[in-house]
Amino acid sequence: MSDSCPVCEAEFLENFFSIKQVPVIINILSNTREEALGRPRGDIDLGFCGNCGHIYNTSFDLSLLDYSGEYDNALHFSSTFRDFASQLVDTIVNVRHWKGSNLLEVGCGKASFLQALCKRGGNSGIGYDPSIEDQDWTPVGPAGGKIKLVRGYFGKEDVSVPGDKIICQHVLEHIEAPADFLQDIIASRKNSLAHSAYFEVPNVLYSLRDFGVWDIIYEHCSYFSPTSLAFLFNRFGYAVDSCEEVYGNQFLSLHAEFGAEKRHLEASDLGELTKLVSDFSQTFKEKSRDWRTSLEPALSGEKKVVVWGAGSKGITFLNMMTDGKGIDYIIDQNPAKIGKFVAGSGQEIQTPEFLVEYRPDMVIVMNPLYKDEIAHKLAGMGLTPEVVVA
Numbered sequence: 001m002s003d004s005c006p007v008c009e010a011e012f013l014e015n016f017f018s019i020k021q022v023p024v025i026i027n028i029l030s031n032t033r034e035e036a037l038g039r040p041r042g043d044i045d046l047g048f049c050g051n052c053g054h055i056y057n058t059s060f061d062l063s064l065l066d067y068s069g070e071y072d073n074a075l076h077f078s079s080t081f082r083d084f085a086s087q088l089v090d091t092i093v094n095v096r097h098w099k100g101s102n103l104l105e106v107g108c109g110k111a112s113f114l115q116a117l118c119k120r121g122g123n124s125g126i127g128y129d130p131s132i133e134d135q136d137w138t139p140v141g142p143a144g145g146k147i148k149l150v151r152g153y154f155g156k157e158d159v160s161v162p163g164d165k166i167i168c169q170h171v172l173e174h175i176e177a178p179a180d181f182l183q184d185i186i187a188s189r190k191n192s193l194a195h196s197a198y199f200e201v202p203n204v205l206y207s208l209r210d211f212g213v214w215d216i217i218y219e220h221c222s223y224f225s226p227t228s229l230a231f232l233f234n235r236f237g238y239a240v241d242s243c244e245e246v247y248g249n250q251f252l253s254l255h256a257e258f259g260a261e262k263r264h265l266e267a268s269d270l271g272e273l274t275k276l277v278s279d280f281s282q283t284f285k286e287k288s289r290d291w292r293t294s295l296e297p298a299l300s301g302e303k304k305v306v307v308w309g310a311g312s313k314g315i316t317f318l319n320m321m322t323d324g325k326g327i328d329y330i331i332d333q334n335p336a337k338i339g340k341f342v343a344g345s346g347q348e349i350q351t352p353e354f355l356v357e358y359r360p361d362m363v364i365v366m367n368p369l370y371k372d373e374i375a376h377k378l379a380g381m382g383l384t385p386e387v388v389v390a
């Protein structure tokens with residue numbers, strides 16, 4: 001990866017945090033423990049740009065990533081996430097007035113969000129994603145909404161594709177050159193330059209401030225702060241309406257207009273971010289030490305410990321903290337993951353119901369937002385383990 005900042009092109013970057021030899025893809029699970037342990041690995045060396053407040057992995061090597069395989073990072077098995085997505089659809093339709101419009105989603109995944117926007121707002125929506133099947137226009141809902149899906153990547157040559165409302169969720173952090181990506185979207189709209197955009201990415205402030213260290217994964221080359229995300233959009237001519245921390249501060253949610261008069265933005269204060277960056281390495285060492293102490297009873301076989309949530313956070317936690325020892329199972333509610341193994345550290349994924357027989361002494365919950373939901377489910381199965389948030 002280039003040494004200059006991918007958002008503002010500033011040359012000077014401060015490397016402040018490294019984790020060596022982590023599995024490069026964690027959202028593709030393995031069918032055997034051996035396959036999981038042998039997954040390709042790479043280094044994470046985070047650099048901080050003091051000009052725009054962006055953070056990225058200066059050792060990122062795209063050639064290590066091979067996304068063929070069953071990539072699964074769906075979050076909708078959690079009711080907490082479903083509630084968030086549903087409220088967001090309401091806000092976009094009723095507060096932002098995206099009704100009867102032409103929507104275009106870049107990287108739509110299984111398109112459930114796009115579908116909800118079309119259904120509730122009577123919108124027409126086209127979604128692009130390399131992992132979906134083509135689908136011609138299909139009506140959704142009584143309000144006149146319809147949806148079309150295209151298997152593949154959206155590009156600057158797609159000028160005839162309608163869409164003056166652009167949606168892009170949890171894509172930009174995977175893109176090695178986010179500036180080019182945004183410029184391509186603008187170029188594709190050359191027939192009607194004015195458009196609105198809704199972008200969502202993980203919030204690096206959460207990773208730094210609330211110790212969301214388990215969100216630091218190789219698949220993400222970029223880590224946006226509110227300042228760097230707004231900077232990127234301003235740089236290419238968008239007027240940024242809002243750039244807010246949402247979902248328990250874990251995501252950044254940006255609304256911007258292209259072709260509108262630019263708003264005057266307050267000069268960004270990078271003070272908090274700079275301090276968080278300089279403290280992070282020390283905080284990480286202290287937290288890692290505390291976790292290793294907490295996990296000693298599991299390592300010595302005195303206690304049975306499981307992790308709940310075989311997503312990015314859970315898999316990163318197991319890789320950073322266990323070296324594959326002490327914890328044998330990770331729990332997940334997604335049926336497609338059951339019986340598979342975690343990349344790098346090799347734990348087996350099991351159902352919540354598996355715990356009735358296994359009877360764990362401790363359940364480590366990876367996301368504080370899901371703690372109540374999980375504790376409730378455990379109680380419903382007659383289990384009373386200690387429930388702690390990582």
Ligand SMILES: [Zn+2]
Binds near residue numbers: 006010049051054
């Ligand atoms: Zn920068």
